[in-house]
Amino acid sequence: xxxxxxxxxxQLDFVYPAGAxxxxxxxxxxxxxxxxxRYAADRKIQVIATTDAHAEDDPEFxxxxxxxxxxxxxxxxxAGTTMREPLILSSEDxxxxxVQPEIASAAQIIVQKQKIDCFTNPNLQxxxxxxxxxxxxxxxxxTEFCLQSALLGLLRMGFHVEWVMNATKSFDxxxxxxxxxxxxxxxxxxxxVAEICS
Numbered sequence: 001x002x003x004x005x006x007x008x009x010x011q012l013d014f015v016y017p018a019g020a021x022x023x024x025x026x027x028x029x030x031x032x033x034x035x036x037x038r039y040a041a042d043r044k045i046q047v048i049a050t051t052d053a054h055a056e057d058d059p060e061f062x063x064x065x066x067x068x069x070x071x072x073x074x075x076x077x078x079a080g081t082t083m084r085e086p087l088i089l090s091s092e093d094x095x096x097x098x099v100q101p102e103i104a105s106a107a108q109i110i111v112q113k114q115k116i117d118c119f120t121n122p123n124l125q126x127x128x129x130x131x132x133x134x135x136x137x138x139x140x141x142x143t144e145f146c147l148q149s150a151l152l153g154l155l156r157m158g159f160h161v162e163w164v165m166n167a168t169k170s171f172d173x174x175x176x177x178x179x180x181x182x183x184x185x186x187x188x189x190x191x192x193v194a195e196i197c198s
Contacts (some may be wrong), residue, residue: 001158004133006031007049008118008147010081013074015066015141020068020074023142032167032193034080036139039197041083041107046131049086050124050140050150051077053112060115071111073127079153083108089123096123103130117149128157129140137196139167141189144175148183157185163192 005136010033013019014028040047053075054060069076087099087106091113101166103109113121136154138161140147149166154161161184184190 001135002133003045003135003137004131005036005045005047006136006138006140006150007037007047007050007081007152008138008150009050009142010078010140011051011068011074012076012078013052015078015085018068021065023169024167029167029169030078030080032164033139035080035193035197036137036164037081039084043152044107046106046133047083047108048128048136049077049081049110050109050118050121050146051075051110051112052114053090054114060149077110085188086110088112089121091121091123093122096126100130103127116145117153118146119149119153125157128154128159133159135162137162137164137191139164141169143168143170143179144172147177151179151183151188152186155183155188161188162196163188164193164196165190166192 013021014023052071054068056069064174086108087102089095089099089109089111111124119122136159138151151163
């Protein structure tokens with residue numbers, strides 16, 4: 001089964017205490033994230049990575065404090081999750097056509113977004129359908145927000161989806177059980193870094 005990794009919002013503003021929207025304890029998953037990225041690079045497994053890329057006056061900042069403003073340090077991905085020469089896919093109409101020739105050879109495709117749900121980037125779904133991939137291995141932040149949207153969106157598209165539980169983090173762990181149930185009822189499977197990288 002052809003596989004790609006799906007890395008959700010592993011950005012400095014979310015992962016480290018100095019970040020604008022730090023998730024307590026998120027730095028504890030940096031080592032597992034790095035291990036998954038290295039494993040993908042060594043085996044030439046393509047990584048689709050979502051990232052927030054907000055404008056300074058983004059409407060989302062009426063709900064959340066300003067974070068991941070495009071071009072700032074906090075918007076950057078954690079060092080261990082970045083591969084060489086990633087391909088950037090913006091949320092602008094027509095962006096997919098511009099990068100289409102480079103997709104097959106890109107080790108990592110960074111899909112930018114301005115909302116919680118990565119599928120609000122209109123280029124993401126056609127990108128995924130263009131790939132020769134049946135299975136996505138998913139990890140990142142945050143379980144009850146962006147990660148949940150990615151997991152359930154991939155399931156709705158009909159992919160085989162595996163959630164790497166020890167390479168994810170929640171803001172409120174009490175909400176995990178309901179998300180797990182929804183994910184498994186949709187056909188998703190749970191896994192670990194050790195199982196994926198064995």
